[in-house]
Amino acid sequence: MTSQTAVVCAGAGQYRVDHAVPVPSPAPGMILCAVRAVALNPADWKMIDFSATASNNLVVGGHEFAGEVAQVGDGVTSVKVGDRVLAPVPGLNECSLSAGAFCQYTTVAADMVCRIPEGVSYEDAAGLSVVTCTAGLALYQSLGLPLPGQQAQSDATKPTYVLVSGGASATGTIAIQLLKASGLAPIATCSPQNRDMLLALGAVETFDYHSPACGMEIRNYTDNALAHVLDCVTQAESMTMAYEALGSGSGPKKYIALDPFPTRIQYTRRDVQADWVMGLSLFGEAVKLAGVYGRPARPQDRVFTAQLFALMERMLAAGTLKPHPVELRTGGLAKVTEGIEDLRMGRVRARKLVYSV
Structure with a gap:
């Protein structure tokens, strides 16, 4: 041919x-x-x-x-x-x-x-292929999380939470599984009808993004210690929620999106390092x-x-x-x-x- x-x-x-x-x-x-x-x-x-x-x-x-x-x-x-x-x-x-x-x-x-x-x-x-590459670049290159097999000995009393905003998206479901394989504790936002699917894939908890208190609910669940967010939605609402969910302690905090995001929200928190992934790289x-x-x-x-x-x-x-x-x-x-x-x-x-x- x-x-x-x-x-x-x-x-x-x-x-x-x-x-x-x-x-x-x-x-x-x-x-x-x-x-x-x-x-x-x-x-x-x-x-x-x-x-x-x-x-x-x-x-x-x-x-x-x-x-x-x-x-x-x-x-x-x-x-x-x-x-x-x-x-x-x-x-x-x-x-x-x-x-x-x-x-x-x-x-x-x-x-x-x-x-x-x-x-x-x-x-x-x-x-x-594309979603796995995108999730991998975001989690392991941008957020700097450990690859499966590279994680340090974990403290079961202090899980390392990672928020996947838009957990039921194609990139989100793969990210949850990669995080689980890395020995981390993925949490996710989703609609209630997708909760069981994400829990079966390895999420330790999910939160309804429709709730106006979603960000604060996540902050309370993570004991004000959330330091890593992958935003698969990348809208003004999802970014605002993620910034509310991130902890207020002195350690480094990172927010990674899949598209360009509003700078007006980015600069509401100078303690958060924000970036976005171009998957074609x-x-x-x-x-x-x-x-x-x-x-x-x-x-x-x-x-x-x-x-x-x-x-x-x-x-x-x-x-x-x-x-x-x-x-x-x-x-x-x-x-x-x-x-x-x-x-x-x-x-x-x-x-x-x-x-x-």
């Missing part, structure tokens, strides 16, 4: 389906994968709306997939043809037109894939997006991501990392744009949209 079907950039705010996109060949250290399922992310609409260019109409969209290794490049020994894998890819990348996930065949670096264990479907695996290359979304190259994130994928593979095999609940939709690549529109309009909650290819 020399050409394939793919969802490509058609200008600002628009995608289109193209049936004549070249099938790439894997360079040394790379692998070619037959895509079996793709998952959607907020970046799929944010990038096309705010940062996409139309200088080349063969720029493939999509940021994560699950599939089968179809060909390996020179020097690749870690995986073989026929292996089932999941991986993130830099979609809408002008520097590598075929790097997206919304296609039948895509290439990815061999050390950036995670083998899928038996019993986990392509559809469940498709949405794991996981590839180690410069993020060439407009405004605050641009990032210089961070090779250290590339190194960390490879380590994180090895951890994810072990946790998946052991059954200690569960995929976020999936909403599987029909229609394949031809219907992906409908799902992107639903994400854009905020019509998807507590589910990961996935399409079989």
Whole structure:
């Protein structure tokens, strides 16, 4: 096969389906994968709306997939043809037109894939890579928390609480499981109907974000000692709540978001270090997006991501990392744009949209 079907950039705010996109060949250290399922992310609409260019109409969209290794490049020994894998890819990348996930065949670096264990479907695996990388970068690079296996001897009488605001989000459910594996005590905000799910994943307690006293309830629960927050919602209300929940002691306190946040709230507490994660830095290359979304190259994130994928593979095999609940939709690549529109309009909650290819 020399050409394939793919969802490509058609200008600002628009995608289109193209049936004549070249099938790439894997360079040394790379692998070619037959895509079996793709998952959607907020970046799929944010990038096309705010940062996409139309200088080349063969720029493939999509940021994560699950599939089968179809060909390996020179020097690749870690995986073989026929292996089932999941991986993130830099979609809408002008520097590598075929790097997206919304296609039948895509290439990815061999050390950036995670083998899928038996019993986990392509559809469940498709949405794991981006959220795991994002959660990992936030928890372990930005917040400086210990990776599983690196934690110091814990004091059972003084658990280290970490608040995951938006615990029922895709990033939130993965963050809770990583925190549990690290020997920490994740607490989360969520709607009451998602409480049981988060407790089953490892949260030690949940709080209803609808409550006007949510922040103070968390501060009381943590005995005024909360020092770490991951905000997966990143709205003015969630940031205000997080700042109310953080303890008032003299030690360092950190707040990490997944999007830019209001500085008017940030500076209400000068004792809190606030930052946000740009998930696309996981590839180690410069993020060439407009405004605050641009990032210089961070090779250290590339190194960390490879380590994180090895951890994810072990946790998946052991059954200690569960995929976020999936909403599987029909229609394949031809219907992906409908799902992107639903994400854009905020019509998807507590589910990961996935399409079989």
